Amino acid sequence: MSDNTTSTGTNLWSSTEHAVAYLGRARDIPRRVEGETALIECLPPVLRRVLDLGTGDGHLLALVLAARPDAEGVGLDFSPAMLDRSRARFAGNPRVAIVEHNLDDQLPRVGGFDAVVSCFAIHHVSHARKHALYAEVFEMLEPGGVFCNLEHVASPTVRLHDQFLTALGVSPADEDPSNKLLDVYTQLEWLRALGFEDVDCHWKWRELALLAGVRRTDAGLQALGSSLPGSQASG
Numbered sequence: 001m002s003d004n005t006t007s008t009g010t011n012l013w014s015s016t017e018h019a020v021a022y023l024g025r026a027r028d029i030p031r032r033v034e035g036e037t038a039l040i041e042c043l044p045p046v047l048r049r050v051l052d053l054g055t056g057d058g059h060l061l062a063l064v065l066a067a068r069p070d071a072e073g074v075g076l077d078f079s080p081a082m083l084d085r086s087r088a089r090f091a092g093n094p095r096v097a098i099v100e101h102n103l104d105d106q107l108p109r110v111g112g113f114d115a116v117v118s119c120f121a122i123h124h125v126s127h128a129r130k131h132a133l134y135a136e137v138f139e140m141l142e143p144g145g146v147f148c149n150l151e152h153v154a155s156p157t158v159r160l161h162d163q164f165l166t167a168l169g170v171s172p173a174d175e176d177p178s179n180k181l182l183d184v185y186t187q188l189e190w191l192r193a194l195g196f197e198d199v200d201c202h203w204k205w206r207e208l209a210l211l212a213g214v215r216r217t218d219a220g221l222q223a224l225g226s227s228l229p230g231s232q233a234s235g
Helices: 016-026 032-042 059-067 080-089 127-140 158-168 184-194 218-227
Strands: 049-053 072-077 096-100 113-119 141-152 196-205 208-215
Touching: 032 059, 032 113, 032 141, 032 196, 032 208, 049 059, 049 127, 059 072, 059 113, 072 080, 080 096, 113 127, 127 141, 127 184, 141 184, 184 196, 184 208
Parallel strands: 049 072, 049 113, 072 096, 113 141
Antiparallel strands: 141 208, 196 208
């Protein structure tokens, strides 16, 4: 699998100009509504708390809370422009807390969640940080909780990557240098190895994909432990 990473260290998202430019074109991303719809379908029917990683202007978090009106939400972002917009969107809403946080750093202690979601954000961190972040998400989820990552992923070939850029109307020279793209297969294998179950790519269009997994219930974890080599059945 190719890794269509433009840069290993660049991240332009602290720039107001870069963030505002993205918001201006975000609604025009092809098939985005399809991916968001698939994400909502993966949410647990009973959702008390949801964490949104890289919440941006709060668009995805608002969709999740509209679908689960009794839920409370926490959104994390480090871009000043995005924080301003998400806080304005949820101003006066006691169900929502917006927290300044850079995903390059370990996730803050903000409690447990029935769902952790993200939309086109995690591909801006290094691959090593992606893996560590997935492990932190697993620990933050309640048993039976769901991780739903609507993500920009790597194409398997340069030709397919170029076709994706063409579909977006983006020239290679204008590609975001903050992107650190990784293929779907590797990320799904990471999630499985970390202990997520029902791991799958639930939707995909070119380089846009919904990756999701469920944290095992306590009963499932106990069953896994009893099946490991060296374990002994009780009784």
